[in-house]
Amino acid sequence: xxxxxxxxxxxxxxxxxxxxxTLADVAERAGVSRQTVSNAVNNPDLLRADTLQRVQQAIAxxxxxxxxxxxxxxxxxxHLIGLRISAAQEGTANATMDRFVHSLVETSRDAGYxxxxxxxxxxDPLSGYDDLLRSTAVDAFVVTDTYLGNPQAGWLGSRxxxxxxxxxxxxxxxxxxxxxxVDGAAGCELATRHLLERGHQRVAWIGWRKDSPxxxxxxxxxxxxxxxxxxxxxxxxxxxxxxxxxGAQASAALLDxxxxxxxxxxxxxxxxxxxxxxxxxxxxxxxDVAVVGFDDSQVAQVVTPGLTSVRQPLExxxxxxxxxxxxxxxxxxxxxxxxxxxxxxxxxxxx
Amino acid sequence: xxxxxxxxxxxxxxxxxxxxxTLADVAERAGVSRQTVSNAVNNPDLLRADTLQRVQQAIAxxxxxxxxxxxxxxxxxxHLIGLRISAAQEGTANATMDRFVHSLVETSRDAGYxxxxxxxxxxDPLSGYDDLLRSTAVDAFVVTDTYLGNPQAGWLGSRxxxxxxxxxxxxxxxxxxxxxxVDGAAGCELATRHLLERGHQRVAWIGWRKDSPxxxxxxxxxxxxxxxxxxxxxxxxxxxxxxxxxGAQASAALLDxxxxxxxxxxxxxxxxxxxxxxxxxxxxxxxDVAVVGFDDSQVAQVVTPGLTSVRQPLExxxxxxxxxxxxxxxxxxxxxxxxxxxxxxxxxxxx
DNA sequence: GCTTCTGCTTGGATCGATCAAGAGCACCGG
DNA sequence: CCGGTGCTCTTGATCGATCCAAGCAGAAGC
Numbered sequence: 001x002x003x004x005x006x007x008x009x010x011x012x013x014x015x016x017x018x019x020x021x022t023l024a025d026v027a028e029r030a031g032v033s034r035q036t037v038s039n040a041v042n043n044p045d046l047l048r049a050d051t052l053q054r055v056q057q058a059i060a061x062x063x064x065x066x067x068x069x070x071x072x073x074x075x076x077x078x079h080l081i082g083l084r085i086s087a088a089q090e091g092t093a094n095a096t097m098d099r100f101v102h103s104l105v106e107t108s109r110d111a112g113y114x115x116x117x118x119x120x121x122x123x124d125p126l127s128g129y130d131d132l133l134r135s136t137a138v139d140a141f142v143v144t145d146t147y148l149g150n151p152q153a154g155w156l157g158s159r160x161x162x163x164x165x166x167x168x169x170x171x172x173x174x175x176x177x178x179x180x181x182v183d184g185a186a187g188c189e190l191a192t193r194h195l196l197e198r199g200h201q202r203v204a205w206i207g208w209r210k211d212s213p214x215x216x217x218x219x220x221x222x223x224x225x226x227x228x229x230x231x232x233x234x235x236x237x238x239x240x241x242x243x244x245x246x247g248a249q250a251s252a253a254l255l256d257x258x259x260x261x262x263x264x265x266x267x268x269x270x271x272x273x274x275x276x277x278x279x280x281x282x283x284x285x286x287x288d289v290a291v292v293g294f295d296d297s298q299v300a301q302v303v304t305p306g307l308t309s310v311r312q313p314l315e316x317x318x319x320x321x322x323x324x325x326x327x328x329x330x331x332x333x334x335x336x337x338x339x340x341x342x343x344x345x346x347x348x349x350x351x
Numbered sequence: 352x353x354x355x356x357x358x359x360x361x362x363x364x365x366x367x368x369x370x371x372x373t374l375a376d377v378a379e380r381a382g383v384s385r386q387t388v389s390n391a392v393n394n395p396d397l398l399r400a401d402t403l404q405r406v407q408q409a410i411a412x413x414x415x416x417x418x419x420x421x422x423x424x425x426x427x428x429x430h431l432i433g434l435r436i437s438a439a440q441e442g443t444a445n446a447t448m449d450r451f452v453h454s455l456v457e458t459s460r461d462a463g464y465x466x467x468x469x470x471x472x473x474x475d476p477l478s479g480y481d482d483l484l485r486s487t488a489v490d491a492f493v494v495t496d497t498y499l500g501n502p503q504a505g506w507l508g509s510r511x512x513x514x515x516x517x518x519x520x521x522x523x524x525x526x527x528x529x530x531x532x533v534d535g536a537a538g539c540e541l542a543t544r545h546l547l548e549r550g551h552q553r554v555a556w557i558g559w560r561k562d563s564p565x566x567x568x569x570x571x572x573x574x575x576x577x578x579x580x581x582x583x584x585x586x587x588x589x590x591x592x593x594x595x596x597x598g599a600q601a602s603a604a605l606l607d608x609x610x611x612x613x614x615x616x617x618x619x620x621x622x623x624x625x626x627x628x629x630x631x632x633x634x635x636x637x638x639d640v641a642v643v644g645f646d647d648s649q650v651a652q653v654v655t656p657g658l659t660s661v662r663q664p665l666e667x668x669x670x671x672x673x674x675x676x677x678x679x680x681x682x683x684x685x686x687x688x689x690x691x692x693x694x695x696x697x698x699x700x701x702x
Numbered sequence: 703g704c705t706t707c708t709g710c711t712t713g714g715a716t717c718g719a720t721c722a723a724g725a726g727c728a729c730c731g732g
Numbered sequence: 733c734c735g736g737t738g739c740t741c742t743t744g745a746t747c748g749a750t751c752c753a754a755g756c757a758g759a760a761g762c
Contacts, residue, residue, distance in 0.1 A: 070718035072420035134416040421748035
């Protein structure tokens with residue numbers, strides 16, 4: 001310390017030059033011990049008022065901020081939250097993810113955390129997690145792709161790694177890790193009711209194949225809304241791949257066979273297919289046939305009449321997730337339950 | 352150490368339980384000193400072959416990975432790269448950013464770095480940077496929004512903070528920090544030439560207002576392509592805000608006044624406006640009038656005939672950026688020049 | 703046989719923070 | 733006058749890795 005302090009006396013300007021100031025530098029300037037400075041930062045209540053102010057002034061003058069690495073080492077926590085971004089899938093789900101990441105970063109900041117992004121091997125859903133965990137690089141994870149029936153949740157659980165899932169544990173309903181999800185069924189019920197209220201009697205469904213629990217859940221919302229009005233859902237549904245072409249084909253077939261006046265879709269991508277079919281047949285979306293998508297993506301906003309779409313409350317999702325994380329990382333840890341949020345409907349020209 | 356080692360003898364199973372193994376644990380198990388283990392990890396060449404193998408086996412058996420915090424503290428580097436994500440702007444630029452982040456994360460991983468996301472106050476372009484810098488939380492930054500004439504570059508430079516910019520220093524051409532950018536002019540020249548080759552003689556431009564250097568740069572590419580063919584660009588250009596409506600209005604006016612048969616736009620958003628106008632007039636994109644956008648966003652891919660669009664080589668951008676970062680952080684630091692990459696054209700139904 | 707030279711290995715110090723325990727002081731009741 | 737009780741602040745140890753300089757072999761040279 002001697003050498004160091006000799007080179008940075010109290011007369012030193014506050015403008016940062018060379019190495020950043022350390023706790024010891026602040027201590028010397030304020031004429032107190034290191035521990036007192038540490039307390040001033042972490043437990044201000046312990047100090048006498050005048051001492052606290054003296055230390056705080058020294059901190060301000062030197063522009064001191066605790067060294068993360070040192071603090072992390074001592075406290076065994078990094079205040080980082082790991083988020084694995086999946087392989088670049090150029091689908092509309094992408095945009096959702098982007099909005100979510102934004103929200104997560106901002107919410108985390110307010111809670112004193114930063115988000116660490118990482119990528120893994122495409123074929124191994126677990127890669128990346130293990131290294132970060134063993135090297136104590138992150139305090140916890142946010143897991144997003146729970147829908148693949150993928151082993152992350154169980155694996156992380158067995159390692160006692162703190163994590164919160166965005167998405168229900170579809171495969172294992174009895175799982176007792178915290179999760180936050182959006183109620184897709186409620187969203188589609190909302191969308192369907194919206195069309196029914198506008199006078200539509202025959203509202204069709206275009207969703208994903210049966211092996212997708214999310215798709216089945218959303219479909220259930222559509223069915224529920226119809227049945228609540230005493231309407232039949234028979235013959236009004238299609239289950240296809242999540243592509244524009246599939247949506248176009250499915251809607252063409254449904255128009256021919258069942259003559260629906262409205263479509264509720266499991267995704268904006270499928271809805272775009274419907275719009276394509278309508279255009280090809282000279283039908284005007286919103287006037288002749290109503291269309292509702294899901295995700296409120298970029299596309300829904302810029303497409304010509306505007307696409308009505310179910311919008312996930314991702315800001316709220318982020319808030320709930322961070323709240324759950326704070327619980328997990330608190331002392332003592334508090335393990336919350338699952339949280340299910342209700343989406344809203346962004347109404348545009350297509351309905 | 353004594354207590355700790357007593358509780359985790361050599362017979363310890365490899366399955367992680369409780370605290371992760373430390374370098375000292377590995378050393379004891381392999382019957383060597385800590386430094387030898389450290390060398391086995393960081394400078395394997397220094398060890399005799401049989402010793403190295405013994406150590407590596409111990410590492411594998413214990414599942415040892417160096418503690419990040421401890422390593423960071425000692426080496427004064429975190430192997431983290433900071434990336435500030437701008438306020439959630441729901442524009443097509445969003446999608447570009449998303450693709451870029453993906454690429455950056457993957458490329459960084461291969462170079463041994465992770466990406467730390469952070470947010471700042473919306474009104475202060477510098478907030479967030481300072482804290483991370485002073486707390487030595489990141490080794491370097493990637494700066495993305497250089498177009499606002501914003502002070503980040505200069506500020507970071509004056510603090511001697513290592514950073515690489517995605518985007519040219521438009522305001523300060525003589526700036527000597529490393530940057531990587533995409534040649535917008537070349538992209539638009541490519542797009543325009545593409546239309547000219549398809550027989551179009553009158554190709555119009557719809558771009559941003561004059562205060563955007565990026566917009567002017569892209570416009571220059573369009574102009575260059577026309578002039579190269581001895582064609583005039585007079586009366587064929589509009590400068591408007593980056594919205595669908597503006598694009599629609601501008602294209603309508605241009606169609607009335609100058610009867611172009613093709614449009615090159617500064618963004619996919621504007622191009623969507625053109626498509627809207629064409630639809631309203633009963634014109635078929637691609638057959639009657641050609642349209643080219645910029646960014647190859649989600650929208651370009653799912654819109655009905657498919658929107659031809661200039662695609663930025665973001666994967667390559669990420670590679671160049673990480674390479675520049677490695678230079679900056681190397682010993683001795685190597686400061687590279689600016690790198691300008693040429694985009695490609697994703698041809699679809701609209702042309 | 704003794705010295706010198708590599709080359710691997712070793713204990714100790716260090717990075718900058720926090721934890722745990724102790725020391726100095728004023729104030730209180732006995 | 734003394735021991736106890738807070739309150740405030742200080743000292744020494746510690747987290748787990750890497751840097752440093754010294755130690756200790758074995759091989760080569762005289």
